[in-house]
Amino acid sequence: MKKVINDPEQYVAEALEGLICAHPGVYAQSGKTGRVIVRRTPKPAGRVGVASGGGFGHMPLFAGYVSEGFLDACAVGDVFAGPSMDSVGEALRAADRGAGVLAVIGNYGGDKMAFAMAADLLEAAAIPVETVIVADDVASAPPPEAGKRRGVAGVVLAFKVAGAAAEAGWPLARVAAAARKAVERCRSIGVAVSSCIIPTRGQPTFELDHETIEMGMGIHGEQGVWRGALPKADALADEMLDRLTADQALPAGTRVAVLCNSLGATPIEELYILFRRVAHRLRGMDVTIQQAHVGHYATSMEMAGASLSILALDDELCGLMEAPSACPFWRAP
Amino acid sequence: MKKVINDPEQYVAEALEGLICAHPGVYAQSGKTGRVIVRRTPKPAGRVGVASGGGFGHMPLFAGYVSEGFLDACAVGDVFAGPSMDSVGEALRAADRGAGVLAVIGNYGGDKMAFAMAADLLEAAAIPVETVIVADDVASAPPPEAGKRRGVAGVVLAFKVAGAAAEAGWPLARVAAAARKAVERCRSIGVAVSSCIIPTRGQPTFELDHETIEMGMGIHGEQGVWRGALPKADALADEMLDRLTADQALPAGTRVAVLCNSLGATPIEELYILFRRVAHRLRGMDVTIQQAHVGHYATSMEMAGASLSILALDDELCGLMEAPSACPFWRAP
Amino acid sequence: MRSALTTTQGTTTQDITTADVFGACRGIVVRLLATAEELNALDALLGDGDLGSTLASVARALEAQTEPLSDDLGEALAGIARVIAATSGSSFSGIMMTGLLRASRALRGRSSVAVAEIGPTLALALEAMSRIGGGALGEKSVLDGIAAAVEALRQTGNRAALADVDRAVQSAIDNFHDRPCRIGRARLAAERSIGRDDPGMVALKRIIEGIQLGMSSVGSAERR
């Protein structure tokens, strides 16, 4: 295992500590076990709080998006394992600024159970909690079973929309509706080129030989739709885009936000080569790229590969996506 | 070769095209062969231009730093091969806004020759050109031969200082002096964990077995100071920091900017684990981290590894480092 | 091991008390720590490879728990659920926590329970796990293992039932071997799951092994 780490058991704690050391004006640590990241300066009282939580090993997802314009609090689990119910409860409470809390989470059993149970406790304390589940990975289930899909990089876009809506002072129902709309209009697909290694396991989660890739793999190494030889970047981009548009038509005139995301080890150069093709294709479809994000957003540690997410915008989403933010991992395009 | 690319010969052209497609408001292509990246909107006339150039495969270095607050123009070579003299000449000319041009480049023979020859031509046309050579890699030569050192991630910090000084309207000599001061006060060191692959070569530039790293390796795979077993992250951070401080003392009270940079494949989690130790150590030395940058700044495509750069600030450098910028690859910390 | 898991003592009756729960926990801790790698590997094939690690972290948290288990069986189970709540949010943990909380509710105020009541209590827990987790029987998950345990407990009313439960869960694992997973992360690898054991069912088997280990170590001589 060639990881630049210390004790595998301290992987999460040390990385979080580094995150906070590097951005002391942005993040603060909270929670009984330190597994809640909150804003250094909470948002003004009376605004909706936005919380999330998830397993670790996807940096900057999830906790990196705690920032003005994004999340208020985030519960952090272990590598690829959801946060504890207690951490989730702490994150929801920390996010509460008196106007209720929106939880935006990926469609994973453990996370959903922890958030459901924790939200029940909060609601018992008269803090309204709404939950939006992101299930954007088209490779993980066919359209009739879209509710079964995994949440992947689209989670970041849902965070952005929810965070901007909350920052604007909208009430909980409207913030939740905007986030839900973003989720409905967002599709993603990933391709894995090599495996990641869970620190405590010390060996690759899966094996891909030196010319094989897996189309549609999830951000924890969950099965995709095919394994086969690595095609040219343009063919790969075409297939990914085709799968997204087969699931959500993008009529001429549509405005979109595009997220071309490295799963970790895939370098920026390759992302731009992929993105170039996507941009050409979208131009050919008369679809306008309102915003492009190319880089590391939702990773699987050192997994090589990339994902493509497309969010079809309307005026409201456009405004929310373009709203300012102070997140160190979100760049004004 | 497991790269998400098309024709290896088109690697540079396609990645640059993707960069411009993704950030159409920031970058524009220029030059007879398209190998010059300029700002979409040039800076006001009468300001000093800042230009650079270098080989490709280090994204976002070099061309990614063409942006308000950073460079005005950048000549782009092939993978790990400097830009042509013609491209360099075009970049210098493009950067000229009537107040002279500062070239900030890495200490590489090819780049230096191309810039020297192109600058001669410009000066013959009465455009003053100053050149600042960045040679920050302490592993590449001992202090008495510091002039022989490679330029690595510190180049980014020199860009930031020069760009902010130029944006502030300072005259050429003062912009150059600020950049030179930054170079004098900046030290870097890298560690390679696995090799990169030059697309046209198709095979790793070097081999490191599954537990070996190379301390001090350059961003093109140039030899470092030792090969050996991967130590714990803290030990690695200690050695890197020790080597930097052995070369440039950081007395108590010093303020620094720290750049903890992925060479490509090393994931963000590991960078933060490394950075955490560096932050602890600096705190113990009573050195203040004024700015921390953790992420992908100066890479070697898919090379795994990291580099650590420290810039000792004074008031002037502090102000320049904190000046705003519109670069998609520079995050306000 | 510390405090809670070492201070309470065994019982000589057939009825189940907190002492048994404590002994069972001690055995579960040992078994989960010993089989973490196996469970990770199984989960890596169909899910995300963390089942062993997350259960090991729960095991370590149980081991480190300093509060003694309450003599109230309901409170004792709730205490275990709280340890899980503070430690892990994986699917398996969520399911277990849900079951423990339901059983805790059923047993609140009781300091002992007849072996014959275990089956019906587990059935209540199973219903809650299915409702909260959204899974159904037949989908090849830990739920099918628990259903097999409930069935086995229906047959015998004494402590020897544990061996039957163990066998029943193994049979469930085997019966589902060639069927596809339809729930949890493995639902997305349904095809690939055919011919492979469900990690959660195997984890249940290891837990039951742990219970056998821990309960008999508390006073096997006096039993039956």
Add this chain to the structure above:
Amino acid sequence: MRSALTTTQGTTTQDITTADVFGACRGIVVRLLATAEELNALDALLGDGDLGSTLASVARALEAQTEPLSDDLGEALAGIARVIAATSGSSFSGIMMTGLLRASRALRGRSSVAVAEIGPTLALALEAMSRIGGGALGEKSVLDGIAAAVEALRQTGNRAALADVDRAVQSAIDNFHDRPCRIGRARLAAERSIGRDDPGMVALKRIIEGIQLGMSSVGSAERR
């Protein structure tokens, strides 16, 4: 191959004309394209592994050059330098360009040059390459290969000298085999460079092989 490299024709005299330069270029193109991998591999050991690729790109650019080479030898060499200036900025290219520009200056206005003048002209070029590139003789770089060529040319004044030059450069490569690189990127791998050939010197050897190939293919029958 197109235009410039295919339209001019050979000469029958011992003097060197643009036709020879053209033929030499044609041979160099072939040799550099054929040995790109070898040069990359050598450069990968001591430098950054791009020497073959950058020279191949220069070769392709020369091949694609549509402007015919001027009959003025100085202009012809400057034209080649311009192709390099437009193509590559590597160290080796920078050194070559510097040398070509210096030789170009020396030969401006001349349509032919005696073989005996080549050595002194190359010596001028060598001086410029050393000055601009900051390298000195003995540092194990292409400069040492060129110095060996200058020396060999001092001995013979006719076209047969090419074979001597080729041998001399090979000897230089061999002589420096066990010495450390002290210039260029390889200076940073000085220890490692001992026992290895300097990539730039080997590239020079390939270029000279190309010149031999190209010059003889232009009209070897008429020669000597």
